[in-house]
Amino acid sequence: MPSRSLLADAFRAYPVHEQQKNIEFTSLQEIPDSHKWAQLDDESQHPLMDPFITESVPVTNHGIPTSLLESVESASRSLFSLPIQQKLKAGRSPDGVSGYGVARISSFFSKHLWSEGFTIVGSPLEHFRQLWSHDHTKFCDIIEEYKKEMQKLARRLTWLMLGSLGITKKDLKWSGPTGESKKGTAALQLNYYPACPDPDHAMGLAAHTDSTLLTILHQSNTSGLQVLKEGIGWVTVPPIPGGLVVNVGDLLHILSNGLYPSVLHRAVVNRTKHRLSIAFLYGPPSSVPISPLQKLVGPHHPPLYRPITWNEYLGTKAKYFNKALSSMRICAPLNGLVDASDHNRSSRNRSANIHRRYRPRGPRQQGNIHRRSKQMKGGQGASTPWIHVSVQGGLCKILELGGGRKYQVSVTFKFLCKLKRFLASATTCSSTPICATCLVVGARKFLPSMVVGCKH
Numbered sequence: 001m002p003s004r005s006l007l008a009d010a011f012r013a014y015p016v017h018e019q020q021k022n023i024e025f026t027s028l029q030e031i032p033d034s035h036k037w038a039q040l041d042d043e044s045q046h047p048l049m050d051p052f053i054t055e056s057v058p059v060t061n062h063g064i065p066t067s068l069l070e071s072v073e074s075a076s077r078s079l080f081s082l083p084i085q086q087k088l089k090a091g092r093s094p095d096g097v098s099g100y101g102v103a104r105i106s107s108f109f110s111k112h113l114w115s116e117g118f119t120i121v122g123s124p125l126e127h128f129r130q131l132w133s134h135d136h137t138k139f140c141d142i143i144e145e146y147k148k149e150m151q152k153l154a155r156r157l158t159w160l161m162l163g164s165l166g167i168t169k170k171d172l173k174w175s176g177p178t179g180e181s182k183k184g185t186a187a188l189q190l191n192y193y194p195a196c197p198d199p200d201h202a203m204g205l206a207a208h209t210d211s212t213l214l215t216i217l218h219q220s221n222t223s224g225l226q227v228l229k230e231g232i233g234w235v236t237v238p239p240i241p242g243g244l245v246v247n248v249g250d251l252l253h254i255l256s257n258g259l260y261p262s263v264l265h266r267a268v269v270n271r272t273k274h275r276l277s278i279a280f281l282y283g284p285p286s287s288v289p290i291s292p293l294q295k296l297v298g299p300h301h302p303p304l305y306r307p308i309t310w311n312e313y314l315g316t317k318a319k320y321f322n323k324a325l326s327s328m329r330i331c332a333p334l335n336g337l338v339d340a341s342d343h344n345r346s347s348r349n350r351s352a353n354i355h356r357r358y359r360p361r362g363p364r365q366q367g368n369i370h371r372r373s374k375q376m377k378g379g380q381g382a383s384t385p386w387i388h389v390s391v392q393g394g395l396c397k398i399l400e401l402g403g404g405r406k407y408q409v410s411v412t413f414k415f416l417c418k419l420k421r422f423l424a425s426a427t428t429c430s431s432t433p434i435c436a437t438c439l440v441v442g443a444r445k446f447l448p449s450m451v452v453g454c455k456h
């Protein structure tokens with residue numbers, strides 16, 4: 001796999017501070033306090049009705065032979081069913097990236113996760129030799145074959161998704177058809193979720209977004225993956241035999257300037273069945289700066305994020321975890337899209353956080369936001385109001401902040417179109433792109449007569 005050492009270096013630069021001991025889950029009759037989570041706020045577990053809304057997309061007809069999916073699943077099963085002492089021989093070293101261990105995200109939570117993991121960056125040979133002294137080559141071959149096929153699929157999917165936004169290969173310099181180093185880099189994450197005596201109080205993998213362009217996930221036939229769907233809650237993505245799930249990651253979110261929002265997801269556990277998942281984490285070359293594509297930004301769509309390499313983003317993620325994406329914002333969410341991690345807050349908290357977070361902070365951000373604020377006739381700097389619009393099915397929610405007023409209304413989709421047309425023709429704002437104040441002025445013009453419900 002190209003650039004593997006760079007990616008390994010990036011992971012190594014941001015080590016996981018593991019607090020979790022690797023334990024033998026199968027011997028436990030009840031959950032130890034260290035692993036006991038409060039109620040998993042699991043009110044709704046609806047089967048997935050419209051995958052395209054959640055941005056977690058099941059893919060079939062993907063060209064990966066079923067036999068290869070079965071082989072990689074069976075190899076993972078063999079790995080996790082080894083005795084714990086054997087697995088620990090291939091344990092991830094404190095400053096290492098590959099090997100057996102707890103999920104990298106576990107250090108962000110006070111309670112431990114009900115899962116085991118095995119990360120593969122580059123060749124698994126050394127670790128597999130520790131696990132299976134005789135037949136490790138068989139397992140290595142399966143993994144290498146799987147990575148090769150996944151790499152091709154990930155590239156194809158990335159281009160399909162970017163192509164649908166009008167992006168061509170010329171628009172992405174690092175993706176040129178020649179030169180190994182121009183290909184994306186990747187890692188493979190094997191996850192194992194043992195059956196759990198009290199699944200309502202255990203968490204397989206806590207809510208997170210992936211720091212990738214996209215993640216291709218193969219799950220065994222036990223469900224467990226859930227994505228957060230705004231206004232509904234956690235939605236189960238059921239396994240489809242032979243199907244793969246594609247999760248949009250933070251880097252595609254940045255690259256597409258929020259048009260492909262990254263998906264907040266988690267894995268829950270099962271009382272009687274264990275579950276396996278194999279995640280192919282696909283990203284760009286690790287030292288290439290990723291920023292909103294030029295073609296996707298314009299007067300009405302300012303770039304929302306500053307440029308960052310995958311390498312640097314892993315550092316940002318290690319520091320801010322689910323707030324990493326928001327920490328990179330250079331502009332308020334004028335286009336109605338929110339960072340996935342914003343979804344898991346109550347709307348009241350979210351309002352407050354958005355207001356606080358998007359005010360100019362560092363000198364770099366000031367260059368972008370503050371300059372525009374100065375040109376405004378109304379709210380200045382810190383008191384600049386922001387508007388946040390999110391579309392859910394036929395309804396849109398408009399959330400307005402600023403001037404001490406706070407309200408949330410539901411309006412029809414037709415109304416949103418009317419509002420958007422008004423905003424497009426707004427002449428009150430001399431700044432380009434149109435500033436947040438003018439968006440709010442536009443909203444005020446319409447809201448009084450259109451309010452369906454109002455919360456003060």
Ligand SMILES: O=C(O)CCC(=O)C(=O)O
Binds near residue numbers: 205210219224225267
């Ligand atoms: O097991 C799953 O379904 C989710 C795995 C995952 O999110 C990950 O490995 O990043």
Ligand SMILES: [Fe+2]
Binds near residue numbers: 208209215265
């Ligand atoms: Fe994930």
